[in-house]
Amino acid sequence: MKFFKLTALSLGLLSISFGCSDKEFLEVDPKGTLTDDQLNTPTNIDKQVIAAYSQLGNDVYYCPYSSMWPYGNIRSGDAYKGGGGTADVDGFHFYETFSFNRVDINTTNDLWTLLFIGVSRANDALRRLNAVDATAMPTKAIRQGEARFLRGHFYFQLKSVFKNVPYIDETVPVDQYSTVGNTALTSDQQWSKIADDFRFGVANLPASQSEIGRATKGAAQAYLAKTLLYQAYVQGTNNAVTSIDASKLTEVNSLCDAIIASGKYALNADFATNFQSTGDNGPESVFQIQFSRNDGTAKGRTQRGNELNYPMNPDYGCCSFHQPSQNLINAFKTDATTGLPRFTDYNTSGDLTTAADFLANPVDPRLDHTVAIVGHPFKYDPNFVFQQSWVRVPQVYGYNLSMKESVLPTDPSFQKNPPFMSSSKNWNVIRYADVLLWKAEALIELGRPADALPLINQIRTRALNSTSLLKQANGSATSNYKIGLYPATGFTQSYAREALRYERRMEFAMEGFRFFDLTRWGIAATTLNTYFAKEKNLRQYLTTAAFTAGRDEYLPIPLTQINLSRGLYKQNNGW
Amino acid sequence: MNLPYLAVVGEGGDKYVNGASLQNKGWEFLLSYQNQLKNGLGFNITANVSTFRNKVTYLPDEVINAYGGNGQDVTRLGHSINAVYGYVADGLFQNAAEVAGAPTQVGAGPGRIRYKDLNGDGKIDNFDQNWITEAIPNYSYGLNLGANYKGFDVQVFFQGVQGLYAYNNIKFRTDFAGLAAGENWGQRLLDAWSPTNTGSSIPALSLINNNAENRSSTYFIENASYMKLRNLQIGYSLPTELVGKIKLQGVRVYVQGQNLFTVKSKQYTAPDPEVTNYQYPIPRIFTAGLNVTF
Numbered sequence: 001m002k003f004f005k006l007t008a009l010s011l012g013l014l015s016i017s018f019g020c021s022d023k024e025f026l027e028v029d030p031k032g033t034l035t036d037d038q039l040n041t042p043t044n045i046d047k048q049v050i051a052a053y054s055q056l057g058n059d060v061y062y063c064p065y066s067s068m069w070p071y072g073n074i075r076s077g078d079a080y081k082g083g084g085g086t087a088d089v090d091g092f093h094f095y096e097t098f099s100f101n102r103v104d105i106n107t108t109n110d111l112w113t114l115l116f117i118g119v120s121r122a123n124d125a126l127r128r129l130n131a132v133d134a135t136a137m138p139t140k141a142i143r144q145g146e147a148r149f150l151r152g153h154f155y156f157q158l159k160s161v162f163k164n165v166p167y168i169d170e171t172v173p174v175d176q177y178s179t180v181g182n183t184a185l186t187s188d189q190q191w192s193k194i195a196d197d198f199r200f201g202v203a204n205l206p207a208s209q210s211e212i213g214r215a216t217k218g219a220a221q222a223y224l225a226k227t228l229l230y231q232a233y234v235q236g237t238n239n240a241v242t243s244i245d246a247s248k249l250t251e252v253n254s255l256c257d258a259i260i261a262s263g264k265y266a267l268n269a270d271f272a273t274n275f276q277s278t279g280d281n282g283p284e285s286v287f288q289i290q291f292s293r294n295d296g297t298a299k300g301r302t303q304r305g306n307e308l309n310y311p312m313n314p315d316y317g318c319c320s321f322h323q324p325s326q327n328l329i330n331a332f333k334t335d336a337t338t339g340l341p342r343f344t345d346y347n348t349s350g351d352l353t354t355a356a357d358f359l360a361n362p363v364d365p366r367l368d369h370t371v372a373i374v375g376h377p378f379k380y381d382p383n384f385v386f387q388q389s390w391v392r393v394p395q396v397y398g399y400n401l402s403m404k405e406s407v408l409p410t411d412p413s414f415q416k417n418p419p420f421m422s423s424s425k426n427w428n429v430i431r432y433a434d435v436l437l438w439k440a441e442a443l444i445e446l447g448r449p450a451d452a453l454p455l456i457n458q459i460r461t462r463a464l465n466s467t468s469l470l471k472q473a474n475g476s477a478t479s480n481y482k483i484g485l486y487p488a489t490g491f492t493q494s495y496a497r498e499a500l501r502y503e504r505r506m507e508f509a510m511e512g513f514r515f516f517d518l519t520r521w522g523i524a525a526t527t528l529n530t531y532f533a534k535e536k537n538l539r540q541y542l543t544t545a546a547f548t549a550g551r552d553e554y555l556p557i558p559l560t561q562i563n564l565s566r567g568l569y570k571q572n573n574g575w
Numbered sequence: 576m577n578l579p580y581l582a583v584v585g586e587g588g589d590k591y592v593n594g595a596s597l598q599n600k601g602w603e604f605l606l607s608y609q610n611q612l613k614n615g616l617g618f619n620i621t622a623n624v625s626t627f628r629n630k631v632t633y634l635p636d637e638v639i640n641a642y643g644g645n646g647q648d649v650t651r652l653g654h655s656i657n658a659v660y661g662y663v664a665d666g667l668f669q670n671a672a673e674v675a676g677a678p679t680q681v682g683a684g685p686g687r688i689r690y691k692d693l694n695g696d697g698k699i700d701n702f703d704q705n706w707i708t709e710a711i712p713n714y715s716y717g718l719n720l721g722a723n724y725k726g727f728d729v730q731v732f733f734q735g736v737q738g739l740y741a742y743n744n745i746k747f748r749t750d751f752a753g754l755a756a757g758e759n760w761g762q763r764l765l766d767a768w769s770p771t772n773t774g775s776s777i778p779a780l781s782l783i784n785n786n787a788e789n790r791s792s793t794y795f796i797e798n799a800s801y802m803k804l805r806n807l808q809i810g811y812s813l814p815t816e817l818v819g820k821i822k823l824q825g826v827r828v829y830v831q832g833q834n835l836f837t838v839k840s841k842q843y844t845a846p847d848p849e850v851t852n853y854q855y856p857i858p859r860i861f862t863a864g865l866n867v868t869f
Contacts, residue, residue: 086783087756093783100682100785104701113582120585166583177583541783559701563646564581 042137045128049143052121052150053213055114056289057301057427061420062089063110064305066289066427067405068512069322070095071111071161071555076514077531078505080397082323083308086541089321097545098528098552103575109558111161118154119168122147126170145204149215152197152223153429159190160230160516163239163554163572167193181568182557191231198224207262212281213290218259222286222430225255229438232445233520237573238550241522249442256439259286265432267458271369271466272380275404277413277425286430293415293424300415300424306405307420311372311390315409318419320392322402324371326351326538327531328509329400331502332367339484341502347534353399362482366463368470370509372401379408382473396541402510433459433507441500449496450488456496456503457485463506525549550574580637595634595642597656601627621719629655629711645702657710659742661791662703663691667768667778682786686768686779688794707793712800713738726812735802735838743797744852745845750777753784763844798840799848807832825868833860 029035039048059066070092073079081092091107094100125147134140151169158165166180167190185193201220209216232248233241259265266283273279281288293300308321330347334340339362342349352358355375358367372378378386391399406423407414413423436459440452463483470478486499504517518524528547536542551574562569580588602625609619631651634642643660644650651658666689668674674683678692680699693703714737721730747754749761768775778788788794810829818826834857839848850856 084757087753090753090756090784102681102787104787109582116582117585120583124585168583174584178581180583544785558582559646561582563640566640567647 040128040132042132042139045125045132045137046139046143048121048125048128049147052118052125052147055118055121056150056153056429057291057303058114058117059303059305060110060114061304061308062091062107063114065111065114065157066429067303067305068157069306069309069402069405069510070107072512072515073322073510075528076518077325077528077535078328078509078514079325079402080323080539082321082397082401083319083392085393085396088319089308093541095555097542098548099544099546101552101556103556103559103562103571108555109560111555112158112558112561115154115158119151119158122151122154123168123170126151130170141204142206145201145220146215148197149201149205149220149223152194152201152227155190155194155197156223156227159187159194160519161555162557163187164557164570165190166569169193178565178568181565181570183570187235188231191227195224195227195231198227207264213288215287218262218264219287219430221255221259222435225252225259225435225438226430228252228255229442230516230520232442233522235522239519239522239553239573240550241520244445246446249446252442253439253446256435256442259435260439265435267432267436267462269462269465270469271366271463272469274428274431275369275425276380277407277411277423280426284432285426285428286432286435288426288428290426291413291424293413299417302415302417302422302424303405303427304417304420304422307417307422309402309405310421311378311386311401312392313387313390315384316421318421320390320397320401322405322510323391323397324400324402324510325531325535326353326398327535328505329353329367329371329373331505332364332371334362334364334482334484336362336482339482340486341499341506343498343502351538358479360480362480364463364483364506365467365470365479365481366506366509368478369466370402370404372403374399376478377470377472379403379406380469381408382471384408385473396539398539404510428511433462437500437504437507441504444493444496444500447493449491449493452496452500453486453488453491456499459503459507460485519553524553528552548574594638595656596632598630598632599627601625616722616724618722619719620721622717624714624716626714627711629657629709631656643706645704649704654706655709655711658706659708659710659791659796660704661707661793661795662699663693663705663707664792664794665689665691667776669773680786682784684779684786685770687781687786688778688788688792690792704791707791708740708742708796710739710741712736726814728808728810728812730806730808731804732806733802734805735800737800739799739848740796741799741848741851742791742795743799743843743845744795745850746795746797747789749844751784751788753781754789797844798842799851800840801848802838804835804837805833807835823867823869825866827866829864829866831862831864833862835859 038044056066064070074081074092074096081096083089086093091105094102094105126144129140129144129147132140155165164182164187166182167185168177168180172180198220201215202217202224205215205217205220207217228248229252232245232252234243234245236242265286268274268279268282268284273282274284291301291303293302295301308319310316310318312318312320327347329352333342333346333352335342352361355373358373368376372386374386374388376386378384388394388399391397391401407425411423413425415422415424436455440455443452460483467477467481472478501521505514508514515524518527525547532542532545536545554572556575557569557571562571603623605621605623607621611617630653634650634652639650640646642651643658668683668685668687668689670685674685677683677689678697678699680690683689690699690703692699693705716735718733748758749763752760752764763777764780766772766775767777768779808829808831810827812825812827815825818824837847847857
């Protein structure tokens with residue numbers, strides 16, 4: 001009996017061990033995750049496209065890659081970093097002063113990483129879209145256009161900051177990503193790749209989408225025009241502009257014409273509408289990043305990239321970043337007779353600081369839409385007057401704040417994210433005024449300044465008509481507004497070029513474009529060093545600031561990425 | 576371990592794997608003696624000493640550069656799991672002439688930390704780093720002493736480590752004004768370098784960290800050797816005849832002190848050599864107690 005039991009037990013154990021020889025028995029799918037196949041249904045592919053859209057708005061305060069304020073504004077002479085002192089988010093201080101910027105600053109690595117997350121989400125959606133059958137998913141071509149639009153956007157941001165980035169599309173297998181270097185394509189070839197994405201969008205996107213916020217044909221045309229405009233200014237290895245490609249400019253011109261002719265877009269009657277939550281998705285918006293509140297989430301989906309930029313008064317409370325420079329404020333001065341900007345002496349004819357200064361000296365109305373000034377209403381509310389106590393460290397950064405990204409505390413879009421403030425107001429990636437000024441820029445560089453004149457004057461006319469909200473409590477105008485149109489006589493190519501560049505500064509101040517404009521035009525070094533020479537007398541921390549031409553036009557490739565790429569990525573010129 | 580990964584991979588690139596292989600080698604020695612003298616005095620002595628060496632012997636290829644090293648050819652293999660990779664701090668620049676004559680260093684200036692050009696290429700960068708400490712003690716030891724006589728008993732325990740060079744993170748807050756923006760500063764800053772106080776080893780006051788002095792460097796490596804009186808207990812047991820009268824087998828009262836004093840290196844600038852990285856401070860504890868046996 002004992003022998004029998006023993007044998008039965010042994011045989012039983014042996015058969016179980018042989019039965020388990022099938023390896024699949026040991027393979028268990030992880031719980032709580034989706035398999036790759038599950039994501040390939042049309043419904044889920046749609047969701048992957050939405051995931052790519054959502055990365056547009058996943059900014060964090062130390063990496064605002066949608067509003068681009070640290071990369072586009074504080075490096076341009078338009079704004080100071082602000083905050084609690086030079087060491088507050090010191091990565092941005094090194095961007096602002098250039099001279100102590102290094103290859104191993106964390107915020108640079110963060111920017112690279114977050115933008116590439118956007119690229120990888122778009123690529124993932126495209127991979128699935130390419131594989132799905134158009135009969136199973138009728139929106140396939142449209143969604144492909146959208147995903148490529150998004151990829152183009154993220155690569156545009158990456159390229160304008162880093163110049164040479166590894167170009168990876170949806171056909172590259174993920175395990176091959178580490179073999180693609182950032183200099184595998186030339187800078188010009190990288191622009192062409194970005195342009196190709198937008199061309200596909202132009203060919204496949206509808207003129208309008210039922211779901212607002214999705215990319216449209218007009219948005220793709222506009223972004224294509226922007227890409228070609230940047231590409232037209234050919235740069236050498238030391239980042240200087242060596243030539244201008246007229247064929248690209250011609251295409252920019254015709255693309256802008258198509259957008260204008262579509263009749264879909266128009267300038268808002270009042271400049272202010274672009275910076276108010278009531279202006280979301282209005283006629284001037286060509287492509288906006290959508291944000292929301294009271295949408296089922298705890299704190300909404302708000303523009304976190306700007307959440308440091310609110311004043312210090314009790315209605316808000318933090319953190320006083322993104323402070324306009326005195327140079328920018330002075331730039332809004334206009335000539336008392338002509339109402340035209342003062343190209344040569346705006347910064348050498350006295351600083352405008354007190355409320356009385358702005359009444360005594362004529363200024364462009366766009367000043368009070370852009371810059372918060374002591375004694376002036378904040379965000380158009382005459383009963384909410386900006387005070388000296390609303391800035392944090394005036395002895396370092398002065399007494400002004402940026403207003404375009406902010407909202408009133410009573411605004412329905414306002415959202416506190418303690419200790420920071422935010423809002424669900426949408427953010428313009430492209431607004432129609434940009435399209436008009438791109439066309440003007442292309443025409444001027446093509447030698448047709450007379451054709452650019454009406455476009456610049458159209459923008460100025462709108463500014464002229466944007467004073468109705470700029471009133472104090474007693475009903476009188478906040479400042480002495482005077483803005484005039486450029487006359488046709490004397491509008492030579494070189495004069496027009498200066499006028500266009502000045503107009504872009506007035507129209508888009510604090511919107512994240514200025515530094516990239518300066519680099520595109522090849523005037524970053526002279527502009528910044530001239531700016532530092534005078535501004536350091538007001539802002540002592542700028543004494544050690546200096547722009548190194550050939551190097552500082554672009555941020556360095558993050559050292560962490562060069563190391564992780566085993567030395568495959570090449571560092572940018574001068575770093 | 577969670578592998579850091581190339582950013583172009585996007586999200587989902589991190590995953591946990593069984594990673595490093597370690598090797599520990601060492602020895603331990605313990606000697607104990609106890610005796611009781613004719614007059615009733617009993618005593619015991621126990622001493623122990625131990626030492627070990629730790630080495631990382633294997634790391635997966637994907638992460639070999641992510642745990643210290645210069646990110647390219649120098650890695651943690653062969654060094655301890657606690658080892659620190661960093662720059663070599665070489666005193667402070669005293670004047671502009673010294674700065675001009677030194678290898679190119681972004682942020683250099685009088686009163687700022689000078690870093691050594693380890694590879695001799697004339698500039699201070701990522702490749703001027705080395706393994707600056709293994710952060711393993713040469714040896715650790717303990718000593719236990721006890722005696723008892725006529726109902727009194729006493730037990731003392733000393734413990735220490737010797738030859739440990741650790742990374743003192745507290746120096747970030749005691750020696751710098753520009754590293755922890757908005758926080759209180761340490762008293763040591765009052766002795767910071769200035770043109771009238773050139774003998775100081777503490778960098779000149781600065782609100783902005785142009786010289787990246789938060790970088791891993793020998794400035795923060797200090798001798799963290801110590802010897803501590805861990806435990807001292809003095810007790811008295813009442814005579815058994817006395818306690819027998821109240822039907823008890825034994826009554827003992829005692830007082831005890833823990834972490835009574837620390838002997839540490841003069842080089843160590845923070846209060847406790849065991850608290851180098853924001854661990855909870857170790858308190859001195861006094862206890863009194865009563866043992867009743869029945």
